[in-house]
Amino acid sequence: MAGRRKSLLRRVTSIPIGLGERIGLLDHVPPGLAEGAPPPKHVFRWDLDKTYLRTEFDSLKDLYKSAVETAADKHAFPGATALLRALKQPGHRICIVSGSPTQMRQVLAAKLALDGIYWDEFVLKNNLKNILKGRFRALRAQIPYKLPAMLQSRIGATAEAETLFGDDAEADAIIYCLYADIVAGRVSLQDLERVLVASRAYEDDTARILDLARRVPKGNAVRRMFIHLDRRSPPLGFRRFGPRLVPVFNYFQAALVLYQDKVLSARQVIFVALEMLDSKQYELGHLATSVQDVIRRGRITRDVALQLTAEATEAATSGALSGRTDLPPFDQIAESFRTRVRELGNVEPVPFDPDEPLDYVRLVDEEHDQRRTRRKQGHG
Amino acid sequence: MPTMHRIVVDAMGGDHAPDAIVQGAAEASLALSSAEIILVGDAAVLGRLLPKMRHDGARVRVHHASQYVEMDEKPAEALAAKPEASIVVAADLVARGEGDALVSAGNTGASVLACARRWTLLEGVRRAALAAVFPTELRRGEKDDPFSLILDVGATVDVTAEDLVGFAVMGSAYAKLVSSNRRPRVALLSNGTEAGKGPKEVVAAHAALVETTELNFIGNIEGLDIPRGVADVVVTSGFVGNVVLKMLEGVSETVVRLARYAHKERLAWRLGLLALSSAIDQLKSITDWQQYGGAPLLGFTHPFIKAHGRSNARAVTNAIKVAHKALAGNLCGNIARTMAELDERAQRKPTGSGATEG
Numbered sequence: 001m002a003g004r005r006k007s008l009l010r011r012v013t014s015i016p017i018g019l020g021e022r023i024g025l026l027d028h029v030p031p032g033l034a035e036g037a038p039p040p041k042h043v044f045r046w047d048l049d050k051t052y053l054r055t056e057f058d059s060l061k062d063l064y065k066s067a068v069e070t071a072a073d074k075h076a077f078p079g080a081t082a083l084l085r086a087l088k089q090p091g092h093r094i095c096i097v098s099g100s101p102t103q104m105r106q107v108l109a110a111k112l113a114l115d116g117i118y119w120d121e122f123v124l125k126n127n128l129k130n131i132l133k134g135r136f137r138a139l140r141a142q143i144p145y146k147l148p149a150m151l152q153s154r155i156g157a158t159a160e161a162e163t164l165f166g167d168d169a170e171a172d173a174i175i176y177c178l179y180a181d182i183v184a185g186r187v188s189l190q191d192l193e194r195v196l197v198a199s200r201a202y203e204d205d206t207a208r209i210l211d212l213a214r215r216v217p218k219g220n221a222v223r224r225m226f227i228h229l230d231r232r233s234p235p236l237g238f239r240r241f242g243p244r245l246v247p248v249f250n251y252f253q254a255a256l257v258l259y260q261d262k263v264l265s266a267r268q269v270i271f272v273a274l275e276m277l278d279s280k281q282y283e284l285g286h287l288a289t290s291v292q293d294v295i296r297r298g299r300i301t302r303d304v305a306l307q308l309t310a311e312a313t314e315a316a317t318s319g320a321l322s323g324r325t326d327l328p329p330f331d332q333i334a335e336s337f338r339t340r341v342r343e344l345g346n347v348e349p350v351p352f353d354p355d356e357p358l359d360y361v362r363l364v365d366e367e368h369d370q371r372r373t374r375r376k377q378g379h380g
Numbered sequence: 381m382p383t384m385h386r387i388v389v390d391a392m393g394g395d396h397a398p399d400a401i402v403q404g405a406a407e408a409s410l411a412l413s414s415a416e417i418i419l420v421g422d423a424a425v426l427g428r429l430l431p432k433m434r435h436d437g438a439r440v441r442v443h444h445a446s447q448y449v450e451m452d453e454k455p456a457e458a459l460a461a462k463p464e465a466s467i468v469v470a471a472d473l474v475a476r477g478e479g480d481a482l483v484s485a486g487n488t489g490a491s492v493l494a495c496a497r498r499w500t501l502l503e504g505v506r507r508a509a510l511a512a513v514f515p516t517e518l519r520r521g522e523k524d525d526p527f528s529l530i531l532d533v534g535a536t537v538d539v540t541a542e543d544l545v546g547f548a549v550m551g552s553a554y555a556k557l558v559s560s561n562r563r564p565r566v567a568l569l570s571n572g573t574e575a576g577k578g579p580k581e582v583v584a585a586h587a588a589l590v591e592t593t594e595l596n597f598i599g600n601i602e603g604l605d606i607p608r609g610v611a612d613v614v615v616t617s618g619f620v621g622n623v624v625l626k627m628l629e630g631v632s633e634t635v636v637r638l639a640r641y642a643h644k645e646r647l648a649w650r651l652g653l654l655a656l657s658s659a660i661d662q663l664k665s666i667t668d669w670q671q672y673g674g675a676p677l678l679g680f681t682h683p684f685i686k687a688h689g690r691s692n693a694r695a696v697t698n699a700i701k702v703a704h705k706a707l708a709g710n711l712c713g714n715i716a717r718t719m720a721e722l723d724e725r726a727q728r729k730p731t732g733s734g735a736t737e738g
Contacts, residue, residue, distance in 0.1 A: 232410055232434045232435065232436060234431060234433050234434055234435075235431040235437070236431040236432045249436060249437035250437075250438055252438075283384055285416055286416070286438040289437070289438050289440070289441040292441050292442065293437035293438070293440075294437075296427045297431060340441065343423075343441065344423050344442060344444055345444030345446070347423040347424040347444060348424075349427065350427070350428060
């Protein structure tokens with residue numbers, strides 16, 4: 001009886017918060033670590049739209065469709081669900097920061113639940129609050145929204161390693177690198193303020209972000225950033241961010257890099273590959289070509305690709321492919337992967353230039369110009 | 381998922397290679413979801429170019445080739461001296477079954493020779509034919525295609541009547557598929573429209589073609605009928621076809637030069653040209669060969685699309701699309717089937733009638 005009353009009470013007390021968020025009055029504060037809980041070893045931060053979910057919002061019609069579709073109508077990119085599931089390991093924390101409005105929390109949460117994704121934090125953008133307060137600049141602004149959300153999250157649950165997932169639709173690459181550099185103590189508060197001014201942040205947001213940046217636990221935590229090339233942007237444009245940021249055409253490529261980083265096992269890479277094949281949008285040949293592409297761009301080494309092929313063969317023979325009668329024998333698959341590597345001859349990828357500090361003010365200005373150009377061309 | 385078609389592209393061939401070729405292939409990778417594009421060429425160069433362009437990294441791959449044939453090299457000598465040339469490696473990949481079609485904007489002679497040495501002819505086809513497209517007054521097919529097809533333009537210099545019949549079958553199958561023209565009008569190029577006009581192989585081919593029901597054979601046409609667009613497929617020997625093609629190209633270049641001369645010479649002429657400029661632009665867009673992409677080498681078990689040497693990225697993309705269309709529409713299979721039907725009909729005929737030899 002007491003338990004029922006407690007659950008009813010929890011439900012009743014949760015209504016004002018949910019309602020408050022929905023009508024734009026309150027912000028959802030992500031829960032930090034429970035008291036006494038050990039800090040996470042690895043935090044994975046994911047964007048949703050165009051990173052995890054195939055979303056179109058280039059036109060008003062797309063926006064409307066995205067707003068009214070049900071959880072079952074929403075589609076994840078092939079391999080993304082398997083990858084996110086593989087990343088949810090003991091000591092790992094999944095934090096979602098999305099630019100979708102808070103009103104979509106229910107449907108997005110339902111979609112993640114349908115996909116079997118368990119998250120630890122789920123932050124959405126309170127755009128209704130911005131409208132009610134007349135802060136129209138904040139509606140489109142990404143840096144003044146995402147950066148404090150990520151810093152706040154790190155203050156609440158500090159991990160020694162972080163991996164970030166975003167896309168090429170907006171400023172994810174800049175935001176993620178800026179976050180990584182703030183956390184690593186490479187960006188002074190003065191420089192950060194200049195960046196925030198360039199990104200048209202409101203004064204109170206700037207003050208809040210500077211405060212968070214001051215308080216955030218420092219360390220070289222951000223090990224890897226992935227940019228999903230949803231717009232198929234030229235990968236070269238991301239090279240200036242250095243080898244830590246990897247533009248990927250699909251999630252098999254992300255899995256390959258994470259295998260190289262020793263975050264995923266060969267078996268887990270196979271699961272990502274299988275999900276992509278099951279989507280019917282990829283064939284084995286595409287996966288083999290994806291391997292060649294990341295080698296050519298210097299994102300994984302040939303040795304790692306060959307080692308993965310050997311380990312995946314072992315995993316396949318020990319049951320990772322049991323019941324998959326639709327696939328050719330794994331020896332054949334492994335050979336096609338090795339052939340793709342051999343096709344490159346002895347040519348080595350172009351080495352990365354030595355790391356130089358990024359000029360974030362210039363990057364933000366360039367991003368604004370690009371966004372303006374895209375809008376003029378009618379691409380949202 | 382539809383069947384995946386692997387299109388091998390000689391990335392080093394063409395006046396604007398490799399940049400325009402890689403750009404064209406990159407664009408094709410975004411446009412064709414059921415194609416895999418294999419760029420053959422210097423992997424270091426291609427590896428530097430591709431990341432500069434919008435493309436799908438799961439649908440474009442690189443196959444290293446350390447050499448390439450220059451546009452002005454002598455084909456046989458170049459192939460002998462450069463066994464690792466990109467066109468040789470590309471033709472080999474298709475011959476080994478690692479690719480389904482080939483696209484090249486490189487040296488025509490070397491490309492044709494590389495294919496001829498490595499590929500096998502379709503059953504029933506005695507000689508391959510290189511086709512070319514030419515803009516005409518009349519349009520054709522569902523897409524209002526402004527180009528007619530002329531074949532052969534150089535692959536087979538001396539032809540027999542059977543070769544000409546084979547060319548007619550191949551040209552018709554290609555026009556049907558690429559121009560979406562259900563019954564392309566096929567004609568033999570001769571020095572008169574009468575059935576008995578022309579050299580003996582043309583007369584004999586005429587006699588054989590009038591018997592076919594598979595083709596829409598309209599008889600003989602003369603040279604002046606080509607630009608008029610009287611036929612959708614013009615069949616001739618490689619020798620004549622090459623002469624005709626170069627003459628037609630020469631005439632259009634001369635017209636452009638004369639217009640330039642007129643533009644400089646007198647104000648009245650310049651004003652006249654200015655008044656006509658929008659019409660000229662319209663004409664240019666209709667007859668823009670870059671939209672066509674390329675012309676095929678027909679008769680082999682795999683399609684080969686020869687893009688113009690001056691091809692830009694758009695022309696290369698379109699050539700890849702044509703190759704994809706040829707694969708998706710089973711062009712080679714259709715040619716082989718029609719050839720078999722003609723062969724069967726010839727077998728059934730009582731001896732002594734319908735002979736195709738002049």
